[in-house]
Amino acid sequence: xxxPLSYEGGPAKASGDSCGDAPQxxxxxxxxxxxxxxxxxxxADLADGVDAEVRAAVADPVVRPSNRADAQVNGALxxxxxxxxxxxxxxxxxxxxRPLVGIAGAEIAGPGFINITFDDDFIAAELxxxxxxxxxxxxxxxRPEIVVIDYSAPNVAKEMHVGHLPSTVIGDSLVRIHxxxxxxxxxxxxxxxxxxxxxxxxxxxxxxxAEPGTHLSxxxxxxxxxxxxxxxxxxxxxxxxxxxxxxxxQSGDPExxxxxxxxxxxxxxxxxxxxxxxxxLLTDDDLAGESRYQPMVPDVLTRLEAAGLxxxxxxxxxxxxxxxxxxxxxxxxxxxxSRSGGFNYATSDLACVIDRxxxxxxxxxxxxxxxxxxxxxxxxxxxxxxxxxxxxxxDAGHDPAVHVAFGNVLGxxxxxxxxxxxxxxxxxxxxxxxxxxxRAAVGEKHADLPDGVKGHVARAIxxxxxxxxxxxxxxxxxxxFDWDRxxxxxxxxxxxxxxxxxxxxxxxxxxxxxRASVRGSATALASEHERALALAILSxxxxxxxxLDTLSPHKLCTYLYDLASQFTTFYEHCPVLRADDxxxxxxRLVLCDATASVLGHGLGLLGIDAPEQM
Ligand code: ARG
Numbered sequence: 001x002x003x004p005l006s007y008e009g010g011p012a013k014a015s016g017d018s019c020g021d022a023p024q025x026x027x028x029x030x031x032x033x034x035x036x037x038x039x040x041x042x043x044a045d046l047a048d049g050v051d052a053e054v055r056a057a058v059a060d061p062v063v064r065p066s067n068r069a070d071a072q073v074n075g076a077l078x079x080x081x082x083x084x085x086x087x088x089x090x091x092x093x094x095x096x097x098r099p100l101v102g103i104a105g106a107e108i109a110g111p112g113f114i115n116i117t118f119d120d121d122f123i124a125a126e127l128x129x130x131x132x133x134x135x136x137x138x139x140x141x142x143r144p145e146i147v148v149i150d151y152s153a154p155n156v157a158k159e160m161h162v163g164h165l166p167s168t169v170i171g172d173s174l175v176r177i178h179x180x181x182x183x184x185x186x187x188x189x190x191x192x193x194x195x196x197x198x199x200x201x202x203x204x205x206x207x208x209x210a211e212p213g214t215h216l217s218x219x220x221x222x223x224x225x226x227x228x229x230x231x232x233x234x235x236x237x238x239x240x241x242x243x244x245x246x247x248x249x250q251s252g253d254p255e256x257x258x259x260x261x262x263x264x265x266x267x268x269x270x271x272x273x274x275x276x277x278x279x280x281l282l283t284d285d286d287l288a289g290e291s292r293y294q295p296m297v298p299d300v301l302t303r304l305e306a307a308g309l310x311x312x313x314x315x316x317x318x319x320x321x322x323x324x325x326x327x328x329x330x331x332x333x334x335x336x337x338s339r340s341g342g343f344n345y346a347t348s349d350l351a352c353v354i355d356r357x358x359x360x361x362x363x364x365x366x367x368x369x370x371x372x373x374x375x376x377x378x379x380x381x382x383x384x385x386x387x388x389x390x391x392x393x394x395d396a397g398h399d400p401a402v403h404v405a406f407g408n409v410l411g412x413x414x415x416x417x418x419x420x421x422x423x424x425x426x427x428x429x430x431x432x433x434x435x436x437x438x439r440a441a442v443g444e445k446h447a448d449l450p451d452g453v454k455g456h457v458a459r460a461i462x463x464x465x466x467x468x469x470x471x472x473x474x475x476x477x478x479x480x481f482d483w484d485r486x487x488x489x490x491x492x493x494x495x496x497x498x499x500x501x502x503x504x505x506x507x508x509x510x511x512x513x514x515r516a517s518v519r520g521s522a523t524a525l526a527s528e529h530e531r532a533l534a535l536a537i538l539s540x541x542x543x544x545x546x547x548l549d550t551l552s553p554h555k556l557c558t559y560l561y562d563l564a565s566q567f568t569t570f571y572e573h574c575p576v577l578r579a580d581d582x583x584x585x586x587x588r589l590v591l592c593d594a595t596a597s598v599l600g601h602g603l604g605l606l607g608i609d610a611p612e613q614m
Pocket of ligand 1: 153154190191192349367369
């Protein structure tokens with residue numbers, strides 16, 4: 001159902017009417033947003049006399065979820081303060097215009113809050129609109145943008161380990177959600193494939209008898225890296241060769257380039273195996289490693305020079321962005337060209353900013369990288385802004401370049417996650433183990449599932465559990481990699497949500513009813529449990545947008561968990577297939593179907609499969 005932003009034009013249409021004029025602002029299905037849109041013009045009118053500076057702030061009705069009612073409007077208090085009036089009077093003046101007729105009942109409470117209780121008919125009508133909508137009520141971005149999402153970014157010649165989990169799964173989920181609301185998303189995997197270490201790696205490869213085009217085996221990568229490092233430290237002749245090799249690589253020597261390419265290839269094959277098993281969207285087309293930006297480095301230098309930003313310091317070429325100091329309080333430089341003539345990680349990131357803005361046409365860039373790199377990104381963004389490569393502020397009011405930071409991955413013992421022998425654990429082994437553990441759990445719980453289904457379900461549960469454990473953690477906090485917890489069928493876990501979804505699918509199987517066939521049936525929200533479940537379903541739009549606005553997938557997880565819990569309560573209290581009469585049964589089937597749709601879709605936005613049977 002569509003709601004005009006203004007309450008004018010008489011009382012709201014009777015609910016149940018799902019047609020309307022052509023939408024100008026998209027369907028509003030979040031009931032809180034509907035209330036806000038009805039109240040906004042009234043608040044704006046009242047705020048008319050207030051100082052221009054604070055007017056926008058005090059004209060917001062501030063509609064929030066509430067545990068005393070369905071929602072609470074708090075905006076009368078700040079508005080009254082600005083007007084020097086009594087908040088209860090302001091609230092009353094708003095309600096006198098009867099803005100919520102057909103939507104909700106309203107009551108003034110305490111110092112001037114407005115408690116909102118939605119009409120059941122309104123909820124039922126909104127629910128029908130969501131059930132009918134293939135977007136499940138989630139509105140599109142008003143202004144679609146080109147969004148570059150930089151994620152995963154492992155380093156060549158090293159195995160991926162559990163530390164790559166957060167960036168890979170958070171980034172992938174952000175890709176899916178941005179795409180869903182209509183942005184054009186460009187995935188970029190900024191792999192570490194350039195730098196001085198390639199000198200030693202290539203020399204070591206040559207020592208092992210490699211010819212250009214040699215195929216290494218992936219299992220050797222970590223050991224290979226360590227051996228090269230030991231030689232570098234112990235053998236001055238090797239050190240010298242490695243130095244010369246770096247120069248050859250930088251000058252594009254064909255043999256050296258071929259050896260380097262074989263190192264990159266064997267690494268990306270390994271990354272791809274991890275990505276496949278994990279079910280993330282990254283492919284070779286998304287590779288945009290540091291090496292790609294090297295040809296643009298001279299341009300970075302020229303432009304910084306022309307802008308008068310480049311300074312010499314200790315033989316290096318640097319930029320001093322204002323506001324950055326070291327522990328001694330001295331200005332901190334961003335090193336562009338080191339004393340030895342090499343270019344740094346920061347230099348290729350600057351080239352990368354230019355590329356993303358000017359070639360890709362990005363309006364926004366998200367860098368999903370661990371919190372320890374916070375200062376690196378702040379400085380790179382500051383220099384890019386000084387040079388005029390980044391707009392000062394983005395149209396939609398948010399920063400054009402954002403470091404989407406995250407914490408560490410800890411083990412069940414809350415220490416850095418490591419194997420028993422203290423090594424970092426290979427990511428691919430962890431994922432295999434996750435599927436194995438899930439297979440065992442599925443075998444026990446669902447011995448009757450056909451074998452083919454079991455394999456699919458085990459993979460969905462195992463991989464889903466690993467992803468969800470990461471995604472459901474507030475990304476700024478450390479996540480905990482704990483097999484027992486993540487694979488549990490109880491609590492805020494993937495298996496719990498997947499099971500809730502599969503259980504609903506099985507209700508329909510048992511009833512021999514197609515899910516789609518119940519859509520369009522009327523719903524009656526006879527009990528508080530049905531009503532609460534319907535309201536939870538209607539909040540999907542708000543949950544998705546809250547996740548986007550804060551770039552925090554854990555918000556979507558929390559929402560889905562609440563929805564599944566709400567469903568569990570409903571199912572305990574409201575018999576579906578054995579309902580008292582056909583209309584009630586049909587109405588409850590609508591709620592079941594809508595819940596399963598949102599659960600399945602929401603898990604999909606997290607990159608997690610929702611099997612129909614498990
Ligand atoms: N490869 C880097 C690392 O392992 C991460 C790259 C992140 N992206 C970027 N544009 N700097 O630390």
